[in-house]
Amino acid sequence: MRRIVLSLALLTVMALPACTTASGGGEPQTASAASPEAASAEPAKAAPAPIASLVRQVEIPYEQFTLDNGLRVIVHEDRKAPVVAVSVWYNVGSKDEPAGKTGFAHLFEHLMFNGSENSPGDYFEPLAEIGATDYNGTTWFDRTNYFETVPRPALDRILFLESDRMGHLLGAVTQEKLTNQIGVVQNEKRQGDNEPFGLVEYAQLEALFPKGHPYNHSTIGSMADLDKASLADVKAWFRERYGPNNSVLVIAGDVSAAEARPLVEKYFGDIPRGPVNRPAEADVPTLPAPKTQLMHDRVANTRLYRNWAVPGLLSPDMVTLDVAAGVLGGLASSRLDNELVRKDQSAVRVSASLQPFHRISMFEITVDVKPGVDADGVARRLDQILADYIANGPTEDEVQRFVTNDVAGRIRGLESVGGFGGKAVALAEGALYANDPEYYRKQLLAYARTTPAEVKAAMQKWLTRPVYALRVDPGEREAYEEAAGSRGTAASQRPRYYWQPQPGEKPMAPLPFVADDAAGAGGGAAAAQPAKAPARPLPPLGTIENLDFPDVERARLSNGIPIVYARRQAVPVVRIAVEFDAGVAADPANALGTQVLTLRLLEEGTTSRNSIQIAEEQERLGADVSPSASLDRTAIQLTALTPNLGPSLDLLSDVIRNPAFDPGEVDRIRAQQLAQISQELTQPSGLASRTLPVALYGPGSPYGRSPSGNGDPAVVARLTRDDLIRFHQTWIRPDNATIFVVGDLPLAEIVPQLEARFGNWTAPAVPKGSKDFAAAPAAPKPRIILVDRPQSPQSLIAAGYVLPVRGTDDPFLLRAANEVLGGDFLSRINMDLRETKGWSYGSGSAVSLREHQVPFVINAPVQADKTGPAVKAIMDDIGAFTTRQGVTATELQRVINGNTRELAGQFETSDDVLGALRSNALYRRPDNYWETIAERYRGLTAAQLDQAARQMIDPKKLVWVVVGDATKVGPQLNGLGLPVEVVKPAAAPTSAATPAAQ
Structure with a gap:
């Protein structure tokens, strides 16, 4: 299902005549319009760049060295911005936990945010002081990591902080902190468990892995084990596993290895070796027979699962199984999407994915059954599709589309030096799991070489084994495991916000809640008194210069559409947002849901492409076209690989300008939107978002509606094709548009390409839409x-x-x-x-x-x-x-x-x-x-x-x-x-x- 909201040769295009720029202070300047010659010069159509050429150019140069205490250090130099990412990966995760101590790895991750002997108190305090971004801590089955991106002058300070919690921690771990963080972790567990389908993971792990298997229990752990965690237990856990010789330190960004090495030796060199933590071995289990299970939950629709345990990260079958999952249910044009969602229309959402871990992986298929449809019939159809797919395998085109899409996503992700998926992560994962920082590159080459025959062989080897088939039906939940005490709880979910941020706005302000991986959990923090007098002085902080924001340039198409542009050359990617002054607030008060249904249909067919063709074209190009809306603005965004910009723009223009609103597609997407409304009505955040805005603004206000925009089910059920066409003509039009662009090409090469696709776009005869905020909200009624x-x-x-x-x-x-x-x-x-x-x-x-x-x-x-x-x-x-x-x-x-x-x-x-x-x-x-x-x-x-x-x-x-x-x-x-x-x-x-x- 598509969502509505993850040095290469450049195209040769005609240059734009003189174009003034606006940078720095003052009011923005407007450039002269493109000349008629440029306007008529449409770039030649180009075939997508070959996958092999893209893969060959994905490279993260690095140097590495090892300290005498066994700490492995990897340094990648990237001078694009005055920031450095620091990432410490510990070779310990929840799979290393013994019976009766589930959740300990993640619990200790929380404690490691609570201050160390020479930096007492909450670790978020010094991180905030130095201006850290992208900072967090996560735990999963195989590892625990801590990461942050800091200004270059703060490198000394952050290396001191990371070394202090590696080598000087236990004196600061108190019973008070432990008690508090047990409560926080239990609240983290509750928060995830409270979501619809929030209890499924526990059932899956128990079914797929026999008792005692390292992957049998979740990373968040059990309430009972967390209740009985003692101070002696957690300190022993740290001593046995968190030494420098069980760690990888990656430093990536505005620093060289020659600059980094003396700092690492200064701050980490005195930490003694610890015991060697040998990660738990784990065979890939096979069920003795197919296993079926029925659960009930307060959910909107039945969900079907199919699961297998399959080989882990280092197996050659991991890549082929990942491709198999992507073709089956990971692409917008996947087999399951085409058969169950588009053709049969018996499902409203499908997916297939591979979750890779060190020793094993989990292959998962999910199908959300359309309300009112026989779930047993859908299950039989799902199994038929799967059997045919395993027997015959994917086509060459399907494999290439998945691989192109996957590689494009990796290229985009590597623009960051740190965070959850930047270059530091790629180097650290390879070093930790494969003893090879360049393992990411070997994997990419393996994806590029994957053939349909290899995919079929892997499926026939692993997916013909007995399946775990889970079905979750709407109904009352089974009994819930609560904590013995009253300290708190939640699960591995990033906090959800019911106020949708506007472009460029952080949700709920900065709030760096410690978030987690999909099966992991995030770190914690707690203020505390120093455990003892500082023994190591905090290093001084260098001078941090003011921001140098990219120069902003402007142009205007011949039909008047403004272009706002900034150039960034770190990766061969162009990002475009064609934005309209609309948003959820543009929905008529008596027709809530019109805009979202209109936007969802943009990718479901144009006058020259059907929904499958649109999805397949994006995948072949490695492009992503994404309609989205905030409360105030509507945008159709494009993320394109620079070598494929021309054909990607062709697709973007067609989606925006020529939607077909085919009646059959309208009915299909309408049913999906109604299903999403049903899901909102089962979610805590969805219920809050449908209640609070109306109470604050009143039902007649443009802001008095849920920011999801899914709207009123009675309205959505009766909307017609003509309603959607009318909304499109009223709001999605050239005289209501601005085009924002950030990319690696000069503006002079961007404007002619935009002119060729949007310069002749004329406004329809219907009046342009307007939103009425004249009436002030009624005085609040506190209750x-x-x-x-x-x-x-x-x-x-x-x-x-x-x-x-x-x-x-x-x-x-x-x-x-x-x-x-x-x-x-x-x-x-x-x-x-x-x-x-x-x-x-x-x-x-x-x-x-x-x-x-x-x-x-x-x-x-x-x-x-x-x-x-x-x-x-x-x-x-x-x-x-x-x-x-x-x-x-x-x-x-x-x-x-x-x-x-x-x-x-x-x-x-x-x-x-x-x-x-x-x-x-x-x-x-x-x-x-x-x-x-x-x-x-x-x-x-x-x-x-x-x-x-x-x-x-x-x-x-x-x-x-x-x-x-x-x-x-x-x-x-x-x-x-x-x-x-x-x-x-x-x-x-x-x-x-x-x-x-x-």
């Missing part, structure tokens, strides 16, 4: 709306009210003040609910930017038995902050340091720059906005932030929404001084819509 969601181990607390502020007002002071209150990991709300009380995995507040009426919002998932006390705690935190306990000197400095020193890392990639171009336009900012922001932060005072908070933030105006089990939560909310309204979620659509008259 608690309790949305009853039975069997919820956790409650989602959401709250907010509308501020007398517009996003175009640039509420700089208020947003800075909110960082102290709730907009950062170290903020008061998060530290109170997570680190002091242990009731939440992550909570916060935001001044959430909108073009027009800006809301102040709160997001706090908490354990169910602490819901009422958590609401009271948030009220108290806000009340104290806005009265007697204003911003401290330490908090002020943290805001200043974090927001000035992180700028280089904040705009490391072309995608980051594209987001900034779009947000600057949305909020009417000058092109040099991000180059001036540092001085504005440096000029802040505590008094300014206190005044801004006290003028604008008022806890008495908050409207609260609590999504949870009313029988458990309701009594806790009494006595808070607010009326409580208990509501039941709207009934989900139970069957596909009747086709509307066309």
Whole structure:
């Protein structure tokens, strides 16, 4: 299913005549339009670049050395930005845990964020001080890692910090910290378990792997084992496994090996070797017979699973099985998509994927059955398709499309030096698992050489073994394992936000909640007193220069469409956003869901291409066309490999300008949208997002609707093809468009290509759309709306009210003040609910930017038995902050340091720059906005932030929404001084819509 929202030869194109640029300060300048000659000079059609040529040019040069204590160090030099990524990978994961100690690897990852002997207190404090970005910690079956991207002058400091928690940690680990982090981890477990299908992973691991197998239990662990973790246990766990000789350190970015080596020796060289942790061996198990299982969950539709345990990362069969999964259910044009979603229309979503691990991998197929369709019949059809596929294998074209798509994604990901998937990760994984930092390259070459015969042989070898077939039906959940105590819990999920960010805006402000891998879990933090006097001085921080944002250039097509451009040359990729002044707010109040249905249909057929052809063409080109919408803007984005830019633009133009809105496709996508609405009505975040905006803005406001845009099921069921055409003509049109571009080509080579595809686009006769924000939202009615969601181990607390502020007002002071209150990991709300009380995995507040009426919002998932006390705690935190306990000197400095020193890392990639171009336009900012922001932060005072908070933030105006089990939560909310309204979620659509008259 396609989503709606992962040095090469350049094309030769005609140059643009003289084009002025706008860079730095001042109002942006507009370039002269392209000449008629350029306008008519369409680039020659080009075939996609051969896969082999793309793969050959993916290279991450590096140097490596090993310290006397066994620490392996890899250095990659990349001078594109003044930042350095540091990534430490420990050769220990949950597969190394003995019976009775599940979850220990991940629990210790949390503890390693709680300070060390020479850097006591929360590790997020020094990370914020140096302006770290992309920082996190994760645990999975095979490894634990910590990573951050820092300004180059902070390299000494971050190497000191990483070395201190490697070699000088245990003196700072206390029983108080352990108790707190057990609570946080249990809340992390609850948060994931609380999601629809959140309990499936436990069943899968138990079924696929026999008891005692290293992969039999989840990384998050069991409540019971976490309950009984002792201080002696966790300290022994560290001593046995976290020595330098069990670690890989990767440093990538604005540094050479010659510069890095003396620093590494200085900070890591004195750490003694530890015992050698030999990762647990693990055979690939085969079930003795097919196993079927039925589960029930509070879900919207039946989901079918097919699972096998298959070979791990180092097996030659891993690549061929990954290709097999991609062709079957990973591509937009996959076998399962074409057969079950497009042809049979018996499923609304399908997938097939390979999750590779060190010793084993897991091959998984999922099918979401269309509501009202016989699930048994779909299961039989699924097994027929699978049997035919295994017997006959994929075609050459299918293999090539998957490989091209996969390689293109890897090329885009390698623009980052660090983070979750940048160059440091590629080098570290190869070194840790294969003893070869260049293993990524060998894998890419293996993908490029893969043949259909090899894929078929791998499937016949591994997928003809007995299958584990799981079915999850809607219904009441089975009994849930709770913690013995009342400390807290959640699972391996990144926190979900019910306020969708605008382009360039971070969700809920910076909030660097420690997120996790798909089966892993994230790190923690807790303030604590020093365990002992510092023995090693903290190294000084070098001077961090102001941001040098890329120069912004402008041009205009012959029909008047503006182009906003910035050049980034790190990778051969061009990113384009054709943006329209529409967004979810453009939906008519009486026709919610129209825009999303319109956008979803853009890729489902044009006047010259059907949906399969569009999907296949993207895959052959390694391109990604993605319609998306925020509350204020609609965009159709293209990410293209530079050698394939021409044909990728042809596809983008066709999708935007010539949608067919075929009646059959309208009915099919309508059914999928209705299924998504049903899913929203089972999710805590979906229920909150359908309740709070209406309560804050009113149902008639353009902002009084869920930011998902999925809309009203009754409306979606009756929308006609004519309705969608009308919406497209009203909003998706040239006189409502701006084209934003970031890429490695000069603007003079970009404009003629855009002119050839969009320059002759004329506006339709219907009037252009407009949104009405004239009416102010009604005065808030403070109350608690309790949305009853039975069997919820956790409650989602959401709250907010509308501020007398517009996003175009640039509420700089208020947003800075909110960082102290709730907009950062170290903020008061998060530290109170997570680190002091242990009731939440992550909570916060935001001044959430909108073009027009800006809301102040709160997001706090908490354990169910602490819901009422958590609401009271948030009220108290806000009340104290806005009265007697204003911003401290330490908090002020943290805001200043974090927001000035992180700028280089904040705009490391072309995608980051594209987001900034779009947000600057949305909020009417000058092109040099991000180059001036540092001085504005440096000029802040505590008094300014206190005044801004006290003028604008008022806890008495908050409207609260609590999504949870009313029988458990309701009594806790009494006595808070607010009326409580208990509501039941709207009934989900139970069957596909009747086709509307066309």
